[in-house]
Amino acid sequence: MPSIELNGLTKKFGLLTAVDHLDLVVEGGEIFGLLGPNGAGKTTTVRMLACLISSSEGSAKVGGFDISEEPTKVREIVGILTENPSLYERLTVRENIEFFAEAYGLYDAQERQDRIRELLDFFQLWDRRNDKVGKLSKGMKQKLAIARTIVHKPPIILLDEPTSGLDPESAKGIRDLIADLSQRENHTVLLCTHRLEDAEKLCDRVMIINRGRRVVAGTPEELQDRIAGEPTLQVRLKKTDQAILRAVKEVEQVREISVDDTSGTLLIAVDNLAESAPEIVTKIVYAGGKVLEVNIHRPSLEEAYLKLVREEKS
Amino acid sequence: MVMLVFRKDWREIRRNWQILLPIVAVPILISIVLPTLIIVTPSLSSISGPPLENSTSMMKNLPSQVREELAGMSAWQALVYVMSLYFFAPFFLIIPLMASSVIASDSFAGEKERRTIEALLAAPLSDSELLLGKMLVSFFPSMIVTAVSFAVYSTVIDLFSFSLFGGRLLLPNLVWIMLIFGVAPTIALAGIGLTVIISARVKGFREAQQISAILLIPVLMLVLGQVSGAIFFGPTVVGVLIGVFVTVDLFVLYFGIRSFKREEILSRLA
Numbered sequence: 001m002p003s004i005e006l007n008g009l010t011k012k013f014g015l016l017t018a019v020d021h022l023d024l025v026v027e028g029g030e031i032f033g034l035l036g037p038n039g040a041g042k043t044t045t046v047r048m049l050a051c052l053i054s055s056s057e058g059s060a061k062v063g064g065f066d067i068s069e070e071p072t073k074v075r076e077i078v079g080i081l082t083e084n085p086s087l088y089e090r091l092t093v094r095e096n097i098e099f100f101a102e103a104y105g106l107y108d109a110q111e112r113q114d115r116i117r118e119l120l121d122f123f124q125l126w127d128r129r130n131d132k133v134g135k136l137s138k139g140m141k142q143k144l145a146i147a148r149t150i151v152h153k154p155p156i157i158l159l160d161e162p163t164s165g166l167d168p169e170s171a172k173g174i175r176d177l178i179a180d181l182s183q184r185e186n187h188t189v190l191l192c193t194h195r196l197e198d199a200e201k202l203c204d205r206v207m208i209i210n211r212g213r214r215v216v217a218g219t220p221e222e223l224q225d226r227i228a229g230e231p232t233l234q235v236r237l238k239k240t241d242q243a244i245l246r247a248v249k250e251v252e253q254v255r256e257i258s259v260d261d262t263s264g265t266l267l268i269a270v271d272n273l274a275e276s277a278p279e280i281v282t283k284i285v286y287a288g289g290k291v292l293e294v295n296i297h298r299p300s301l302e303e304a305y306l307k308l309v310r311e312e313k314s
Numbered sequence: 315m316v317m318l319v320f321r322k323d324w325r326e327i328r329r330n331w332q333i334l335l336p337i338v339a340v341p342i343l344i345s346i347v348l349p350t351l352i353i354v355t356p357s358l359s360s361i362s363g364p365p366l367e368n369s370t371s372m373m374k375n376l377p378s379q380v381r382e383e384l385a386g387m388s389a390w391q392a393l394v395y396v397m398s399l400y401f402f403a404p405f406f407l408i409i410p411l412m413a414s415s416v417i418a419s420d421s422f423a424g425e426k427e428r429r430t431i432e433a434l435l436a437a438p439l440s441d442s443e444l445l446l447g448k449m450l451v452s453f454f455p456s457m458i459v460t461a462v463s464f465a466v467y468s469t470v471i472d473l474f475s476f477s478l479f480g481g482r483l484l485l486p487n488l489v490w491i492m493l494i495f496g497v498a499p500t501i502a503l504a505g506i507g508l509t510v511i512i513s514a515r516v517k518g519f520r521e522a523q524q525i526s527a528i529l530l531i532p533v534l535m536l537v538l539g540q541v542s543g544a545i546f547f548g549p550t551v552v553g554v555l556i557g558v559f560v561t562v563d564l565f566v567l568y569f570g571i572r573s574f575k576r577e578e579i580l581s582r583l584a
Contacts, residue, residue, distance in 0.1 A: 013581075047580065050436045051436075051576075052432065052435055052436055052576055052577070052580055053576070053577045053580060053581075054577060072438050072440070075436060075437065075438035076438045078436075080433070080436045082432040082433055082436070083432075084429040084432070086429060086430050086431075086432050086433030086434070087430065087433075088322070088326060088428075088430055089428070090325075090326045090329040090330060091322070091325055091326060091329075095322075095325060099318065099322045100433070100437065102318050103315070103318060103437040103438070103439055104437060104438060105438070132329075145433075148433070
């Protein structure tokens with residue numbers, strides 16, 4: 001049974017359609033990335049899945065529970081990290097997490113304390129447990145917010161922009177923690193982000209949405225291939241000439257060649273790169289080319305994403 | 315779960331000077347500072363002449379029942395008696411109203427302003443548990459402050475009246491008990507209900523507090539009515555006030571509960 005299942009889920013705010021007939025299936029234990037620019041409908045989708053707002057059309061099941069019919073059941077099995085940390089700044093670290101632990105049903109005091117200790121140790125916040133949250137750095141607040149999100153060991157976690165507003169080092173720290181946690185506790189994670197790095201490094205599959213609609217979905221590698229094309233072979237030579245170019249064109253799988261004059265690099269688009277690359281290099285050498293470097297260039301998900309968003313705008 | 319929300323909000327309020335300051339300062343002003351300035355200090359200088367003739371319009375418009383109570387008193391005693399038991403009565407309605415609406419503004423609109431509401435609403439707490447927890451945290455402290463203010467005021471007045479009236483203690487009496495334990499809770503609930511309705515529609519604490527101050531208008535009218543002698547806080551008036559505010563409570567709380575919807579609250583986040 002899928003952990004999260006959306007069937008034509010739609011949300012309208014007056015005339016604006018924030019989420020437009022979205023279909024999506026997230027399997028158990030999977031980290032699924034919902035990617036898109038600001039205003040794409042990511043937060044609205046997460047809010048509907050967390051039963052914070054109702055849908056206008058369509059349906060969704062979270063952990064097998066329908067979000068419209070059993071919202072309390074859904075809330076019990078979901079942990080949500082909202083776009084803002086949503087922490088009580090006048091309360092201490094411990095008071096914050098204790099409140100949510102109890103609110104999510106950890107009534108047994110010993111069990112609650114053990115879980116809080118485990119999480120605060122894991123997030124390196126135990127020494128700050130009696131400090132008011134207002135005194136914590138942004139990165140620490142985000143760690144605490146994630147600890148709060150998983151305090152009741154929810155099988156399903158919704159993370160809305162977990163690294164937003166953090167410096168690169170803190171963002172990496174949070175990413176590593178999420179990866180580590182999802183392995184340790186086997187959560188199903190729906191990760192909303194506009195940071196490609198997050199999706200690339202964390203997600204098993206991603207879906208790009210824009211203006212509330214699904215644009216494309218697949219593994220990060222599939223999206224890179226599908227959107228930005230196959231990888232290209234890059235051969236940097238000491239010197240290029242027509243004889244070398246003719247020799248390369250003789251290889252059957254070669255589709256296109258271009259030359260970067262500034263670096264003396266041949267950019268070769270080919271079918272079946274793994275098989276044709278050795279043949280191309282051999283041809284270059286026989287044609288008198290002096291090879292300095294050979295690389296396979298795969299466009300990053302970021303390049304793929306930017307290309308897609310540009311296409312959507314035009 | 316209701317008490318969980320209550321405890322959490324109570325901890326926050328205790329650490330927020332923006333909330334504590336008016337809740338502590340206004341009762342001190344009403345129960346200690348004003349009585350000392352208006353009743354105790356002038357009384358230290360003697361007032362001569364026949365009773366009631368050298369005083370305010372309130373003194374001149376006293377109902378016959380009160381005049382009977384003043385029979386045999388000196389001008390000084392009559393003035394102290396009327397000021398202590400009647401003049402200050404409506405001021406004590408300001409305390410529960412102000413305290414409840416300040417706490418409720420912070421508890422409802424303040425959570426929206428500080429953006430803590432989303433995680434709270436995502437928790438498996440029902441709307442009624444959340445609403446009740448937040449109403450209790452607005453209601454109990456305001457009632458405690460009102461009761462403590464009343465105890466302090468009674469002590470101040472009795473310390474003074476003990477010597478002036480030959481060992482007689484003026485407070486507490488039936489009207490004041492009805493006022494503090496009958497009118498004050500109903501007025502506090504009205505303040506909370508109105509603030510819940512307002513908080514659902516505004517983005518921040520201050521905005522909610524400013525708008526909920528509108529409920530002070532009828533209370534200030536009661537103060538003016540008392541000062542001008544148009545109304546007197548006898549048992550009948552206080553009984554009528556309880557009835558009026560119970561009716562207001564029913565309306566305001568009904569609409570407050572209806573307006574407390576997760577989606578509505580989130581759609582108006584700052």
